[in-house]
Amino acid sequence: MAATVHEDLPLGKASGYPTTYTPSLLRSIERAELRAPMGIVGVLPFQGEDTWNCYEFSWLNAKGRPDVGIVKLRVPCNSTAIVESKSLKLYLNSFAQTVFATRAELLTTLNSDLALGFRSPVIIDMIDVDQALEPIAQLPGRSLDNLDIDCEVYHWCPDLLEVEAGEVTVRQTLHTHLFRSVCPVTSQPDWASVMVHYVGHRIPPAALLRYLVSFRNHAAFHEAAVEQIFVDLTQRCVPEHLTVHARFMRRGGIDINPFRSTDEAASPSLRLVRQ
Numbered sequence: 001m002a003a004t005v006h007e008d009l010p011l012g013k014a015s016g017y018p019t020t021y022t023p024s025l026l027r028s029i030e031r032a033e034l035r036a037p038m039g040i041v042g043v044l045p046f047q048g049e050d051t052w053n054c055y056e057f058s059w060l061n062a063k064g065r066p067d068v069g070i071v072k073l074r075v076p077c078n079s080t081a082i083v084e085s086k087s088l089k090l091y092l093n094s095f096a097q098t099v100f101a102t103r104a105e106l107l108t109t110l111n112s113d114l115a116l117g118f119r120s121p122v123i124i125d126m127i128d129v130d131q132a133l134e135p136i137a138q139l140p141g142r143s144l145d146n147l148d149i150d151c152e153v154y155h156w157c158p159d160l161l162e163v164e165a166g167e168v169t170v171r172q173t174l175h176t177h178l179f180r181s182v183c184p185v186t187s188q189p190d191w192a193s194v195m196v197h198y199v200g201h202r203i204p205p206a207a208l209l210r211y212l213v214s215f216r217n218h219a220a221f222h223e224a225a226v227e228q229i230f231v232d233l234t235q236r237c238v239p240e241h242l243t244v245h246a247r248f249m250r251r252g253g254i255d256i257n258p259f260r261s262t263d264e265a266a267s268p269s270l271r272l273v274r275q
Contacts, residue, residue, distance in 0.1 A: 015090060021098040021109075026117040027087035031080060034224045038231045046230055046242075048077040048260040050223055051267055053133070053275075054088070056253035059095040059106060066096075070127040071110070074267075077260060079120030082223055088117075089252040137270040139195045139247070141173025144209040151210055156218040156228070160211040161236040163201040169240070173197040174205060177274075179212055179246065184219035192222070192248040193272055194229070200239030222248050226258035247272050 018025070035041070052073040061067050071092065075082070091113070100106040107124060114122050127133060153160060175195040182189055194212055211232070215225060230244045243261035245268070255275055259267030 018094045019097040022094040023113045025091040027084045028081040046260040047265040050075045051257040060099045062101045072125040074123040079118045081119040083117040134271040139175040144176040154216040157214040158232040170202045192246045195245045197243040198239040199241040222256045230260045
């Protein structure tokens with residue numbers, strides 16, 4: 001699958017950096033190709049969205065003076081495609097020497113191009129650099145990072161998940177900052193904080209942490225990694241309600257934050273200290 005899905009991507013290749021508007025730089029990846037190996041076919045088992053924060057964006061105003069802003073994208077998880085992040089970086093950088101008479105014209109261009117790239121309408125906010133993003137926050141719930149456990153599995157292993165026997169139903173929110181996966185094309189590390197909220201039979205925190213640590217050398221795009229966690233927890237632990245939210249550190253001036261839930265379509269607005 002890797003050859004067919006990734007062969008046209010700029011990831012892992014030397015790239016030029018056009019500085020005049022070039023929408024053809026965007027490269028789409030069909031979500032269905034990433035989801036099929038997980039058994040996600042047809043109706044999605046979750047709601048949610050991917051929030052992208054793009055910090056490297058500049059253009060020329062009507063007088064030729066550079067302007068800058070932070071582009072925040074909210075992409076519904078039922079979009080047909082994702083956009084490969086390096087291609088998005090190259091695309092956004094191609095605005096650097098392009099004149100836009102008004103911000104309305106600029107936003108119209110972004111909306112049109114990104115809707116084609118993601119195969120879905122997206123919500124775009126242009127944030128001034130003098131305007132604060134969300135304040136630094138903490139993920140809700142209990143941290144798993146103080147558990148003094150032995151770990152020896154560093155490749156994705158859903159067999160590490162377990163639930164406690166019995167009829168007791170619990171509501172738990174747990175998180176870790178120890179998550180790491182790797183890019184499926186370049187093998188570069190992708191670091192993240194991950195939150196799991198569920199209602200169901202109790203998942204031993206040590207088992208959940210060992211499972212999340214097992215992604216350490218797992219090759220997956222950010223969105224696919226979060227969806228794999230959601231699928232594994234659903235199949236192995238059978239919760240009544242489930243939310244998985246990951247906040248990835250930025251690479252190439254972009255951070256991607258997938259959110260999948262049985263109950264909520266919109267992710268919370270927050271930013272962690274490593275972001």
